[in-house]
Amino acid sequence: MQNTTSIQKIDTNTDFEVRSLDTMCTNDSSLQHPWWYNLKYVMAGIIFGIILIKAEVISWFRIQEMFHLQSFHMYGVIGSAVITGALGVFIIKKMHLKTIHGEPIFFIQKKFSKGQIYGGIIFGLGWAMTGACPGPLYALIGSGITVILVVLFSATVGTWVYGAIREKLPH
Amino acid sequence: MLHWLQQPWPWYVSGPLIGLMVPLLLLLGNKAFGISSSLRHICAACLPAKLPFFHYNWKAERWNLFFVGGVMAGGFIAALFLTNGKPIAINPALLQHLNQYQIQEGNSFVPTTIFSWQGLLTLRGFIMMVLGGFLVGFGTRYAGGCTSGHAINGLSNLQLPSFIATICFMIGGFIMANFILPFILQL
Numbered sequence: 001m002q003n004t005t006s007i008q009k010i011d012t013n014t015d016f017e018v019r020s021l022d023t024m025c026t027n028d029s030s031l032q033h034p035w036w037y038n039l040k041y042v043m044a045g046i047i048f049g050i051i052l053i054k055a056e057v058i059s060w061f062r063i064q065e066m067f068h069l070q071s072f073h074m075y076g077v078i079g080s081a082v083i084t085g086a087l088g089v090f091i092i093k094k095m096h097l098k099t100i101h102g103e104p105i106f107f108i109q110k111k112f113s114k115g116q117i118y119g120g121i122i123f124g125l126g127w128a129m130t131g132a133c134p135g136p137l138y139a140l141i142g143s144g145i146t147v148i149l150v151v152l153f154s155a156t157v158g159t160w161v162y163g164a165i166r167e168k169l170p171h
Numbered sequence: 172m173l174h175w176l177q178q179p180w181p182w183y184v185s186g187p188l189i190g191l192m193v194p195l196l197l198l199l200g201n202k203a204f205g206i207s208s209s210l211r212h213i214c215a216a217c218l219p220a221k222l223p224f225f226h227y228n229w230k231a232e233r234w235n236l237f238f239v240g241g242v243m244a245g246g247f248i249a250a251l252f253l254t255n256g257k258p259i260a261i262n263p264a265l266l267q268h269l270n271q272y273q274i275q276e277g278n279s280f281v282p283t284t285i286f287s288w289q290g291l292l293t294l295r296g297f298i299m300m301v302l303g304g305f306l307v308g309f310g311t312r313y314a315g316g317c318t319s320g321h322a323i324n325g326l327s328n329l330q331l332p333s334f335i336a337t338i339c340f341m342i343g344g345f346i347m348a349n350f351i352l353p354f355i356l357q358l
Contacts, residue, residue: 012325036235037318040199045241046248047190053249054176060281061261064269067348070262076182077189078322084190085204085327092194105201107328110315116336119313120313124343128352129299131281134206134311138239139198139305142246145281147288151304158308159210163224169313 033101052139060131067128113171126158177255192319193327202234205320207311209239272356295358314339 054060055077066074091097092105099105127133130151132140137155140148162169180188182245189275196202197340208270212229213236219225258278274282283290290296311317324341 005232005253006356009196020252021260034232037200041202041234041237042241044192044199045238045243046194046245047200047241048189049242049245050179050249050253051185051188051192051245052181052242053246054253055182055189056179056259057185057189058246058280058323059259059261060286061259063344064348065262065265067344068265068268070265073182076187078318080183080186081190081323082326084187085193085323086190086329088191088194089197089327092197097198097245099198099201101200103201105197108203110325110330110332112332112335113315115313115315116321116332117339118334119310119315120339121310121343121346123310123314123317124340124345125347125351126303126310126343127318127340128256128344129355130307130345132307134210134307135239135242135317135319136349137307138206138242139249140280141247142243142248143250143280144247145279145286147291147300148281150291151300151307151318154301154304155308155311156210156213158305158310159207159312160214160218160225160308161305162309163214163222164220166224166313 048135048138049142052136053143058132058136058139058143063128063131115169115171118170126155173252176253179255179257179259189323190327193324196238200234203320204324205235205316206239206242207308207317208232209235209318211312212236269356274356275351293358297357298355298358310343 050085052058057074062074064069065071089107093107097105123133130137132148132151134155137148137152142154193204196204211225211237212232215225215227240352259280269282273285276283285293285296285299287296291300307317311320314321316333317335318340321333321336323331326337
């Protein structure tokens with residue numbers, strides 16, 4: 001029963017073009033879970049938020065140091081994060097691990113688009129100005145720097161404007 | 172234990188812990204680590220406005236909103252209980268360089284003369300927060316991801332597009348920090 005509904009769900013999702021450009025936005029689970037199954041992601045988020053603060057990557061000054069080549073800190077954090085993440089992905093692929101709910105884990109191949117160049121540079125400009133990428137924005141607000149809500153709101157507006165004019169942009 | 176948690180963590184501790192988020196989210200529910208798509212889900216939930224980019228089943232992606240809510244709570248917990256109150260060990264050369272722009276303090280996460288509600292009313296504060304935030308939101312969605320989605324998650328899966336995006340993040344950052352920000356900070 002559950003299988004037929006999931007197949008229907010996939011069939012009715014014809015929005016492949018929009019989906020393919022947003023590589024971060026994929027939900028491939030065919031299992032229907034009650035909402036509180038999402039609480040485990042709250043826990044993961046709390047852990048990530050604590051790590052972001054302790055890693056000091058939420059510091060505007062650390063970001064300036066990185067872009068002035070005045071400290072190895074940020075390069076060390078990002079570099080060792082990538083190595084660890086790659087090791088984790090390698091192990092999951094090699095051992096064909098499944099999720100804790102027994103679903104298979106699969107990986108989406110990202111497609112190249114010019115957006116990664118233009119959008120990447122635009123994001124980089126904003127990153128050095130605000131001293132924060134989206135993850136640290138949330139952590140900074142939580143840490144009590146409430147004015148960052150303005151930055152987050154502005155980023156949401158930026159996302160919306162992209163959605164409004166993306167047909168006119170080179171991809 | 173608490174004492175150790177309150178010390179700043181060196182990069183070789185915090186970096187690998189960040190990297191572990193990638194397999195953690197995959198094992199929890201086949202989720203791709205990424206933060207910036209939460210902004211898209213917020214748009215889709217609040218103001219889709221007949222734009223095809225925001226017409227999708229955002230509720231199927233709500234795990235991401237739970238996740239960023241957790242990040243906010245984590246920031247709250249860490250700032251309240253897990254800091255030792257000492258300023259972050261910034262390179263003195265940077266602090267000296269920033270002195271000329273009336274940025275003295277290095278003991279907050281942000282320069283509070285700029286990133287504060289009073290600072291929002293100054294020209295440089297307004298530009299850096301409002302325009303900067305806009306560029307972050309616009310750029311990440313145009314690029315299809317941010318530091319977490321491309322630089323950490325994408326590179327962990329050896330994706331060439333993510334490598335290109337990460338290089339461009341750095342190019343944009345170097346241009347802003349070295350060639351444009353000095354003018355904005357003077358305002």
